[in-house]
Amino acid sequence: MVSVADLLTDGRLPGNYFAQDLYVRGSTELGLLENRRGDRLLAIPDALLQAIYSGLEKETGQASRLVLYNCGRWWGKNFYARFCEELADYYKQPLSSLSMAEFLQSLQQCWKTHGWGQIHLDITYRDRGFLGVEIWHSPFTATAPQGQKPAGDLERGILEIFFSQLTGRELRCAQTSCTAKGDDCNRFVLGLEKRLQPVEALVANGQAHQAIMQTLMQQG
Amino acid sequence: MTFKLDTLFDSPDKQYLNANDLSVLSQYVSSIPERMAVYRTLRDQEIAIMQPIADALQQQAGHPEPLVERSVRSGLMVLRYAAMAMLLDDDGFVEERLQGWLPEMVKAYETQAVDQQLFQLLMQQLAKVFSPAQLNLLKPSLEKAKSLMLNTRETVTLAGLL
Numbered sequence: 001m002v003s004v005a006d007l008l009t010d011g012r013l014p015g016n017y018f019a020q021d022l023y024v025r026g027s028t029e030l031g032l033l034e035n036r037r038g039d040r041l042l043a044i045p046d047a048l049l050q051a052i053y054s055g056l057e058k059e060t061g062q063a064s065r066l067v068l069y070n071c072g073r074w075w076g077k078n079f080y081a082r083f084c085e086e087l088a089d090y091y092k093q094p095l096s097s098l099s100m101a102e103f104l105q106s107l108q109q110c111w112k113t114h115g116w117g118q119i120h121l122d123i124t125y126r127d128r129g130f131l132g133v134e135i136w137h138s139p140f141t142a143t144a145p146q147g148q149k150p151a152g153d154l155e156r157g158i159l160e161i162f163f164s165q166l167t168g169r170e171l172r173c174a175q176t177s178c179t180a181k182g183d184d185c186n187r188f189v190l191g192l193e194k195r196l197q198p199v200e201a202l203v204a205n206g207q208a209h210q211a212i213m214q215t216l217m218q219q220g
Numbered sequence: 221m222t223f224k225l226d227t228l229f230d231s232p233d234k235q236y237l238n239a240n241d242l243s244v245l246s247q248y249v250s251s252i253p254e255r256m257a258v259y260r261t262l263r264d265q266e267i268a269i270m271q272p273i274a275d276a277l278q279q280q281a282g283h284p285e286p287l288v289e290r291s292v293r294s295g296l297m298v299l300r301y302a303a304m305a306m307l308l309d310d311d312g313f314v315e316e317r318l319q320g321w322l323p324e325m326v327k328a329y330e331t332q333a334v335d336q337q338l339f340q341l342l343m344q345q346l347a348k349v350f351s352p353a354q355l356n357l358l359k360p361s362l363e364k365a366k367s368l369m370l371n372t373r374e375t376v377t378l379a380g381l382l
Contacts, residue, residue, distance in 0.1 A: 001275070001278065001285075002274040002275075002277075002278055002285055002288050002289050002292060003271075003274075004266075004267045004270045004271045004274055004292060004296070005267050005271075007289065007292060007293050007296065008266075008267075008296070013293070013296055013297050013300060015297055015317075015318075015321055015322075016317060016318065016320060016321035018320075019316070019317050019320070019321070020316075021316060021317075022317075101324070101325060101328035101329065102325075105320075105321060105324045105325065105328070108320065108324070109320045109321065112320060
């Protein structure tokens with residue numbers, strides 16, 4: 001029998017930890033924006049992102065994508081640790097006993113609340129060992145140089161590390177569509193390096209996301 | 221915090237509140253005792269209201285225990301947020317806090333069918349506890365929560381990952 005009293009741990013009913021109006025706070029007198037735990041947040045203007053892209057391009061040329069990707073990985077490592085810590089604190093239980101639905105929904109809400117756009121998982125190709133991620137309204141590719149190549153290298157880095165840590169496997173991430181080259185959103189595919197190898201050439205060829213996925217599925 | 225009267229309190233740099241604004245404020249203030257009474261009842265009878273619903277969902281409707289547990293948990297959450305929204309006279313509160321959360325949980329655990337019945341039972345149960353006037357205070361936010369939970373339109377689902 002379901003006992004309603006047992007569903008309430010200490011009378012608490014943990015829910016949407018990252019709800020925007022709860023999560024973003026601040027000690028405005030000191031000039032600080034903070035999250036609900038008191039960790040510092042900051043607002044990055046579009047112009048600064050643009051400046052970073054153009055500065056990198058000027059100083060490092062082709063290497064700028066690699067630099068951004070590595071920054072993304074660094075960011076991802078820290079983000080994963082902090083994200084897990086915050087959730088474990090809030091739910092007052094080890095993360096391993098949190099359900100996957102709550103974990104992933106928290107990730108989506110967290111992404112939104114920070115203003116990084118909407119993140120969605122696409123599990124269509126799960127049986128073939130691939131995980132798809134869509135990011136809509138990304139501020140990072142909106143300010144990136146527009147061109148023929150995907151420019152979501154920061155996001156590629158953060159996703160790669162985040163899901164590697166989550167699954168405990170060394171995953172790679174490839175970007176198959178990008179708003180910087182006129183697509184509707186940023187799409188990424190995560191999988192083991194060996195299986196993901198053909199993607200880079202397909203992307204360089206200008207293939208669309210659907211076509212790339214089809215090719216990946218056919219490789220068996 | 222989202223608060224319907226925020227717009228009133230936001231405007232000292234514009235002008236003094238006019239007679240209309242003040243009457244909105246005084247209507248709200250005079251409704252507070254009733255709102256607090258409803259709130260107290262919900263707080264103190266949370267379990268008493270919800271336990272018969274849980275029993276009915278499991279015994280009469282025959283839904284499996286994990287689904288009932290999930291649905292009742294959502295129901296408790298809805299009731300708590302609706303209670304707060306009623307206290308603040310702000311049904312936008314429910315939407316803002318639950319939007320990115322509850323609909324996704326409903327989809328992930330596939331509880332729509334149970335939730336539908338839960339809402340019916342909840343309204344019946346609340347009608348036993350509150351007068352029609354009191355119930356009217358709660359209704360807007362409950363309706364909002366219900367439509368949030370039962371119209372889950374987004375296409376991406378997490379269910380397959382579980």
